[in-house]
Amino acid sequence: MENLKERVTIYEVAKASGVSLATVSRVINHQGNVTEATREKVQAVIQRLGYKPSGLAQALATNKSTTIGVVIPKANYVYIASVLNGIAEVAKEKNFLISLFLTSHSKQDALSAVEKVITSHVDGAIIFDDELEEEDISKITSYYVPTIVINNRVEGERCGCIVFGYEGNLRKILTEKLNKDKDATPVFLHVHDCGRLLARTEKAFISVCKGLNRNYSVLNVDDSSSRTYEDFVEYFKKHKTGYFVAYRDSIAAAIANAATDSGLRIPEDVEVLSLIGTKYANITRPTLSSFNINMQDVGKRSVYMLMDLMKNELEKKTYRIESVYKKRGSTRE
Amino acid sequence: MENLKERVTIYEVAKASGVSLATVSRVINHQGNVTEATREKVQAVIQRLGYKPSGLAQALATNKSTTIGVVIPKANYVYIASVLNGIAEVAKEKNFLISLFLTSHSKQDALSAVEKVITSHVDGAIIFDDELEEEDISKITSYYVPTIVINNRVEGERCGCIVFGYEGNLRKILTEKLNKDKDATPVFLHVHDCGRLLARTEKAFISVCKGLNRNYSVLNVDDSSSRTYEDFVEYFKKHKTGYFVAYRDSIAAAIANAATDSGLRIPEDVEVLSLIGTKYANITRPTLSSFNINMQDVGKRSVYMLMDLMKNELEKKTYRIESVYKKRGSTRE
DNA sequence: TTGTAAGCGTTATCAG
DNA sequence: CTGATAACGCTTACAA
Numbered sequence: 001m002e003n004l005k006e007r008v009t010i011y012e013v014a015k016a017s018g019v020s021l022a023t024v025s026r027v028i029n030h031q032g033n034v035t036e037a038t039r040e041k042v043q044a045v046i047q048r049l050g051y052k053p054s055g056l057a058q059a060l061a062t063n064k065s066t067t068i069g070v071v072i073p074k075a076n077y078v079y080i081a082s083v084l085n086g087i088a089e090v091a092k093e094k095n096f097l098i099s100l101f102l103t104s105h106s107k108q109d110a111l112s113a114v115e116k117v118i119t120s121h122v123d124g125a126i127i128f129d130d131e132l133e134e135e136d137i138s139k140i141t142s143y144y145v146p147t148i149v150i151n152n153r154v155e156g157e158r159c160g161c162i163v164f165g166y167e168g169n170l171r172k173i174l175t176e177k178l179n180k181d182k183d184a185t186p187v188f189l190h191v192h193d194c195g196r197l198l199a200r201t202e203k204a205f206i207s208v209c210k211g212l213n214r215n216y217s218v219l220n221v222d223d224s225s226s227r228t229y230e231d232f233v234e235y236f237k238k239h240k241t242g243y244f245v246a247y248r249d250s251i252a253a254a255i256a257n258a259a260t261d262s263g264l265r266i267p268e269d270v271e272v273l274s275l276i277g278t279k280y281a282n283i284t285r286p287t288l289s290s291f292n293i294n295m296q297d298v299g300k301r302s303v304y305m306l307m308d309l310m311k312n313e314l315e316k317k318t319y320r321i322e323s324v325y326k327k328r329g330s331t332r333e
Numbered sequence: 334m335e336n337l338k339e340r341v342t343i344y345e346v347a348k349a350s351g352v353s354l355a356t357v358s359r360v361i362n363h364q365g366n367v368t369e370a371t372r373e374k375v376q377a378v379i380q381r382l383g384y385k386p387s388g389l390a391q392a393l394a395t396n397k398s399t400t401i402g403v404v405i406p407k408a409n410y411v412y413i414a415s416v417l418n419g420i421a422e423v424a425k426e427k428n429f430l431i432s433l434f435l436t437s438h439s440k441q442d443a444l445s446a447v448e449k450v451i452t453s454h455v456d457g458a459i460i461f462d463d464e465l466e467e468e469d470i471s472k473i474t475s476y477y478v479p480t481i482v483i484n485n486r487v488e489g490e491r492c493g494c495i496v497f498g499y500e501g502n503l504r505k506i507l508t509e510k511l512n513k514d515k516d517a518t519p520v521f522l523h524v525h526d527c528g529r530l531l532a533r534t535e536k537a538f539i540s541v542c543k544g545l546n547r548n549y550s551v552l553n554v555d556d557s558s559s560r561t562y563e564d565f566v567e568y569f570k571k572h573k574t575g576y577f578v579a580y581r582d583s584i585a586a587a588i589a590n591a592a593t594d595s596g597l598r599i600p601e602d603v604e605v606l607s608l609i610g611t612k613y614a615n616i617t618r619p620t621l622s623s624f625n626i627n628m629q630d631v632g633k634r635s636v637y638m639l640m641d642l643m644k645n646e647l648e649k650k651t652y653r654i655e656s657v658y659k660k661r662g663s664t665r666e
Numbered sequence: 667t668t669g670t671a672a673g674c675g676t677t678a679t680c681a682g
Numbered sequence: 683c684t685g686a687t688a689a690c691g692c693t694t695a696c697a698a
Contacts, residue, residue, distance in 0.1 A: 020685045057675030081409035088435035098433040102421035120388045390691035
């Protein structure tokens with residue numbers, strides 16, 4: 001690349017305005033110790049030459065990149081996009097850039113993202129990836145990169161986390177349901193390799209059922225909603241009823257649609273509960289009862305926590321955010 | 334930050350392994366001209382010390398950041414997330430990092446993103462933001478940053494673009510509809526400040542109606558689907574029929590739901606057409622007739638084009654991608 | 667094959 | 683208030 005040759009440097013600005021590098025640097029950093037006269041002179045030259053400081057060089061010189069590394073799975077789920085939006089919004093407000101690392105649901109890939117986070121010299125990192133365990137995170141923090149982990153309880157010297165409260169709510173709702181409806185045999189929809197949140201809620205689901213001495217079943221479903229829809233059209237040829245707990249809105253909707261399209265009524269015959277609710281829970285018909293966490297807030301919060309952590313001022317290293325249960329049309333009272 | 338003090342540098346690796354900086358550099362860059370013996374020796378030290386090269390310093394020295402800047406609006410629409418996923422996937426494959434700049438639907442904000450793209454010294458940029466016009470883009474390219482623009486026809490020395498083909502398809506479908514159904518007065522749903530794609534399709538819509546000498550109307554709706562839903566519940570108290578063209582699935586779904594919940598039948602009484610279809614077009618009931626473009630492919634393609642552009646080998650500077658019309662349940666034959 | 671030394675574009679510490 | 687000059691961590695001719 002011949003970018004270099006073309007790029008105007010601070011040196012040229014200095015020469016053109018007849019001052020030293022140091023002075024130009026002071027001007028662009030809005031520091032004091034510069035006469036109004038020289039400041040204006042330099043500013044004029046900067047405008048004329050179209051000079052833009054190199055973030056790279058600045059970062060190297062100050063040892064601050066004002067960048068945060070964000071590691072998230074590449075799935076285009078709405079809730080992940082929301083987290084990212086929250087992060088970006090606060091990052092911008094705080095004048096930080098974002099280096100984005102999207103992982104592809106493999107441990108290998110997540111680890112390589114970690115490597116990149118380290119070499120890319122970010123000032124801090126936000127990790128929202130279920131492949132990464134505590135030891136992987138500590139790899140990052142051992143390089144003195146303050147890190148906030150979302151959806152995994154990890155604490156440490158330079159590390160804080162945000163954990164989601166879905167299980168408690170699920171236990172509560174499920175218990176109420178089972179106590180009210182003595183015939184119901186609930187079905188948990190297991191999606192292969194869908195991370196620790198699913199695993200935890202599945203565990204909670206099973207523990208409630210066992211605790212109440214009730215039958216239950218766990219069904220494997222595909223992560224694609226269209227495939228799940230087809231599978232359940234088949235399923236509803238044999239089964240005419242069910243209480244389903246699904247991971248995401250689109251899975252829940254697929255089941256609800258399969259039921260409806262099979263002539264079953266929701267929620268009279270079939271009930272569906274969605275764990276991670278999004279705005280689509282309101283758009284589908286029937287609307288989906290679901291547990292909601294404002295994912296944009298999660299993103300925002302993670303940056304706030306990171307900023308505190310970077311100043312070594314993070315008091316509460318673990319921030320727990322509870323989901324809110326919203327009953328909608330897909331379940332009975 | 335005391336990162337600096339702690340970070341292992343190439344210099345320390347050199348000293349610890351008794352070779353020069355240059356040799357270490359050769360080792361980490363997998364260059365030849367190093368004896369197997371010294372290579373191993375150095376590698377061992379690198380492992381022992383946990384040395385990771387600083388991407389910053391490398392970028393500065395080589396004048397290559399191997400980073401692409403991505404500017405997209407912060408809306409958490411599914412299709413934007415898909416574009417981003419496509420970009421990220423190919424970027425990773427090509428060993429490029431991503432600097433993400435999310436804009437907030439204001440010109441000011443978009444311009445500041447442009448500034449940041451320039452100072453952040455990326456090797457190339459992908460811009461998908463309707464606030465930015467040709468002159469703003471040229472600001473970037475004038476700094477020798479090759480740029481691919483999505484959804485805006487911009488060409489130039491270091492610039493290529495991807496444009497969406499929605500209008501042609503819309504004209505076709507709308508014309509057919511109007512010719513078949515002589516009574517229909519189509520309604521276009523205008524969302525304030527929703528970018529040039531909406532503006533272009535609105536123009537196409539109007540031109541078709543005028544061309545066929547037919548009545549039509551343009552209705553302002555809110556960008557939030559829940560508000561739109563409420564507005565249309567009101568609307569359907571007076572109107573019992575309509576042929577609606579909406580910008581996105583969630584808007585279209587809101588109208589379809591309002592109609593259904595008002596006791597109207599779709600598509601017998603009310604028809605709805607969605608311009609930008611996503612997977613949710615299949616999940617709602619009725620399913621939504623819509624125009625589809627694989628946004629992940631758009632993202633991927635943009636990176637491929639950018640890579641070519643960076644090598645000055647981009648042949649077709651404008652890549653047009655046509656939408657595919659998919660008739661579903663929300664419109665009649 | 668290896669080492670020396672001069673960059674890369676900034677900032678920051680001193681003197682002046 | 684301003685200017686030299688040495689960092690920052692790495693690459694890369696050029697020499698050896």
